[in-house]
Each structure stands twice: as structure tokens, then as C-alpha cells.
Amino acid sequence: MKEYKKRIAVFLVILSLAAFSGCDFISKETPVNVQSIASQPSIETSDNANSASDTNTKQNTETEKETDKNTSDKNRKESDEDKNKVTGLTLDVTELTLEVGQSALPKVTVEPSDAENKNEIWESSDKNIADVNSNGVIEAFSPGKCVVTVTSEDNPSVSAAVNVTVKEIEKTKVSEISVSFTEATLKVGESVMPVVTMSPSNADTLQEEWTSNNETVATVDKYGNITAHSEGSCTVTVTSVSNKSVKKNIKIIVESNETANQGIKPIVTDATYINGILVVNKSYGLPSDYNPGGLTWECAEAFEALRQGAAEDGINIYLSSGFRSYETQNQLYNSYVNLYGKETADTFSARPGHSEHQTGLAIDCNIVNDSFIGTPEAVWLEEHCYEYGFIIRYPQGKESITGYKYEPWHIRYLGVETAQDVYYSGLMLEEYLGIDSVYSY
Ligand SMILES: [Zn+2]
Numbered sequence: 225m226k227e228y229k230k231r232i233a234v235f236l237v238i239l240s241l242a243a244f245s246g247c248d249f250i251s252k253e254t255p256v257n258v259q260s261i262a263s264q265p266s267i268e269t270s271d272n273a274n275s276a277s278d279t280n281t282k283q284n285t286e287t288e289k290e291t292d293k294n295t296s297d298k299n300r301k302e303s304d305e306d307k308n309k310v311t312g313l314t315l316d317v318t319e320l321t322l323e324v325g326q327s328a329l330p331k332v333t334v335e336p337s338d339a340e341n342k343n344e345i346w347e348s349s350d351k352n353i354a355d356v357n358s359n360g361v362i363e364a365f366s367p368g369k370c371v372v373t374v375t376s377e378d379n380p381s382v383s384a385a386v387n388v389t390v391k392e393i394e395k396t397k398v399s400e401i402s403v404s405f406t407e408a409t410l411k412v413g414e415s416v417m418p419v420v421t422m423s424p425s426n427a428d429t430l431q432e433e434w435t436s437n438n439e440t441v442a443t444v445d446k447y448g449n450i451t452a453h454s455e456g457s458c459t460v461t462v463t464s465v466s467n468k469s470v471k472k473n474i475k476i477i478v479e480s481n482e483t484a485n486q487g488i489k490p491i492v493t494d495a496t497y498i499n500g501i502l503v504v505n506k507s508y509g510l511p512s513d514y515n516p517g518g519l520t521w522e523c524a525e526a527f528e529a530l531r532q533g534a535a536e537d538g539i540n541i542y543l544s545s546g547f548r549s550y551e552t553q554n555q556l557y558n559s560y561v562n563l564y565g566k567e568t569a570d571t572f573s574a575r576p577g578h579s580e581h582q583t584g585l586a587i588d589c590n591i592v593n594d595s596f597i598g599t600p601e602a603v604w605l606e607e608h609c610y611e612y613g614f615i616i617r618y619p620q621g622k623e624s625i626t627g628y629k630y631e632p633w634h635i636r637y638l639g640v641e642t643a644q645d646v647y648y649s650g651l652m653l654e655e656y657l658g659i660d661s662v663y664s665y
Pocket of ligand 1: 587634635
């Protein structure tokens with residue numbers, strides 16, 4: 225009897241410890257998912273056993289005896305084994321979201337901590353979505369949902385589970401490209417490389433794709449090294465490989481290299497004067513170094529007089545474009561060629577060396593486009609500019625001779641005497657001088 229009571233007491237202590245730890249486990253750590261709930265019956269069994277035994281101790285020895293009779297041997301056996309039997313399993317996560325290719329190792333807590341057989345059995349409800357190895361490493365294979373369960377080898381009624389969601393690898397696309405410069409002027413043979421920044425920086429690929437729309441002018445390699453080959457302009461474009469709609473253009477202007485001027489442009493060494501008039505048209509060009517540095521003093525003074533004269537008539541004339549250097553015209557013309565093609569560009573923009581603006585004797589007034597045609601200012605210029613020494617250089621109806629469309633805004637300084645002469649002759653400058661205006665190249 226003494227021996228029996230002692231054994232019962234030990235049994236109760238074990239059961240109450242198990243029950244206590246089980247309750248603690250339920251209230252604090254039980255993950256809220258189906259699989260964990262499934263493990264509760266074993267705990268409840270402990271609880272029931274505990275309360276039953278508790279009742280037993282308060283009741284008569286007959287019952288105790290009965291209990292002893294029925295379960296004595298079994299209890300003794302279980303009591304020794306239960307001492308280290310697994311009663312609970314918990315995972316530190318109940319939900320896991322992984323991208324295809326990712327893996328995770330959930331942390332397992334075995335109760336009691338001194339359980340003899342802590343071996344775990346891992347299983348996935350769908351190995352194609354995510355599989356788990358014997359150590360609990362979960363690996364995601366394809367998009368979908370599955371449940372990974374860990375079961376105690378020692379006590380198969382104890383298990384825990386984690387719901388695994390596998391997603392397609394999220395690709396972050398490049399949304400913006402910035403370049404260290406968007407325009408560069410190079411000499412033939414020179415190279416340059418813009419610094420490219422793609423954002424966001426965690427995009428799946430920051431790879432760049434480079435193209436030049438005119439490889440005769442400049443080429444670009446896969447790293448963005450731009451090399452100038454011949455005079456002209458072109459556009460170099462960098463595109464994001466990850467998102468082809470994201471691109472940035474870099475305008476490249478290639479100037480002739482003085483020592484290696486092999487472009488299509490013939491070298492003009494001298495300005496041409498006919499009857500004392502500096503002539504610049506498609507037939508006659510200026511050398512690239514012809515540079516008065518701005519409007520000539522006479523031209524600027526005459527324009528000021530014209531402006532005041534117009535103002536007295538209630539007409540507002542202002543300068544829109546005066547002197548343009550060879551380099552400026554080169555850039556301007558090439559940009560038009562780039563946009564409209566050479567044939568069209570030649571109808572309204574002079575090739576470098578062939579612009580009257582390089583003489584410092586030509587001015588574009590007011591609005592430099594067709595909307596200026598017929599305005600009171602255009603009419604006033606037509607009727608009065610000769611009084612101040614200017615002519616309308618590209619009159620209406622003379623396109624075939626001048627080679628340019630009607631430009632009522634473009635006036636050319638000839639000095640009052642010559643301008644009056646030309647005006648009263650009813651001729652335009654080429655007719656007046658008996659010359660043509662045709663490119664020889
Ligand atoms: Zn002009």
C-alpha cells in the first residue's frame with residue numbers, strides 16, 4: 225500500500241506537470257491552425273487523466289484499488305515512458321510566403337524539452353508546390369498553396385503545421401533612367417561615355433542596351449562608349465533591358481577635326497564679295513573660322529534705327545536671331561537633318577558655312593515661322609526696311625532662285641545705298657548680282 229501510494233503520487237505529479245505545460249502551451253503558443261488543434265486531444269487526455277486521478281485521491285480506496293487493479297501494470301509502464309514522451313510540438317510560424325526558389329526553416333519547439341525521442345517527421349501536402357526535407361527545410365518550387373506538417377515520431381498524435389504560399393518571383397522593373405548628360409559635342413575620333421543610373425536599384429536587371437541612329441556619325445558599344453566618326457549629329461539611345469519602354473536619348477554632335485577634315489563639306493578658304501557685297505548663299509560659303517563675333521557695328525546700328533522707325537509707326541520690331549557662328553549653324557542644321565532629313569532641311573536651314581547669319585549682317589525679326597507672314601510687322605518690314613539699309617533676303621515667289629522658302633522675318637544689311645538700289649530694281653539679291661544659289665555638293 226505504501227508502495228502503491230507513492231507510485232500514484234509520482235504518477236499524479238507527472239500528469240499535472242504534463243497538463244500544466246499542456247495548458248500553458250495552448251494558451252500562449254498554440255498556432256491557430258487546423259493541424260495544431262488536431263494535437264490537442266492528447267493534451268485533453270492528460271487533463272482528463274489528471275482530473276480523474278485527482279478525484280480518485282479524494283475518493284475511497286476501493287476506487288483506488290480498482291484503478292490500480294485495472295491499470296496498475298499499464299500505468300507503471302506508461303509512467304516510466306511518459307516521463308520523456310513528446311506532448312507538444314510548436315512551430316514559430318503558421319503562415320509562410322515564399323517566392324519560387326526560396327527556402328525556409330521554421331523553428332520547432334518540442335514539449336517537454338527533455339523528451340527522449342525528439343525526432344520529427346516532416347511532410348508536405350503538395351511536393352510540387354513546396355517540399356520539405358527531414359530537417360524541416362521547406363523549399364518553394366511552384367506557385368500555389370500547401371501545408372507542411374511536422375509530426376512527432378514518438379507521439380504521432382502530436383503535430384503542428386504551417387500554411388505555405390508560394391508566389392511567382394516578383395520582378396521589379398526599371399522605371400527610370402538618368403544619364404550624366406543628354407547632349408555632347410565631339411570632334412571626329414573622340415569618345416565619351418555617359419554615366420547611367422537606373423532606378424529602382426533593386427530591379428531584376430539593370431542591364432543597358434545602346435543604339436545609335438546614325439552609325440556613320442557616331443557608334444556606341446554595349447557599355448555606352450560613344451565614338452565620333454564623321455561630322456553631323458545623331459541620337460544615341462540607352463534602353464533598359466528589363467523595361468524596354470524606359471529609355472533616354474543623348475544627342476551627339478560631331479564636329480570636324482581641323483586636322484582631319486574629310487567630311488562632305490568642301491573647305492571654303494575665303495569669303496566671296498561680288499560688286500563689293502559679301503555673298504553667302506548655297507553657291508557661296510564662308511570659311512569655318514569666319515567669325516565677326518556678333519552683328520557688325522554698322523548692322524547693329526542700322527537695326528536700332530529701323531526698330532525706332534518702326535516704333536514711331538506703332539510697329540514693334542525686335543531681334544530674334546542675329547549672329548550665328550559656324551559651329552552653332554552646324555549643330556542647328558544637323559539637328560534639322562536628323563529630324564526632317566537632308567532634303568527638307570536644305571529648304572529652310574543653311575548648311576554650315578552657308579548661313580547669312582555667320583556674316584553678322586543678317587537678322588531674324590520677331591516670329592521666325594510662317595505665322596509671321598502677313599502680320600503688320602511683316603508688311604512694315606517689306607515696305608520700309610530698305611530705308612535703313614536692309615532687304616528682305618528671301619522674298620515670296622523667289623524660292624527657286626534663293627533656294628529658300630519665303631522668309632519675311634529674315635533681313636540682310638547691305639547699307640542704305642545698295643539696299644535702296646536692290647529695292648527699286650524689283651529684284652532679289654541673286655538676280656540683282658546675276659548669280660545662282662545652288663549647293664555644289
Ligand atoms: Zn535668318
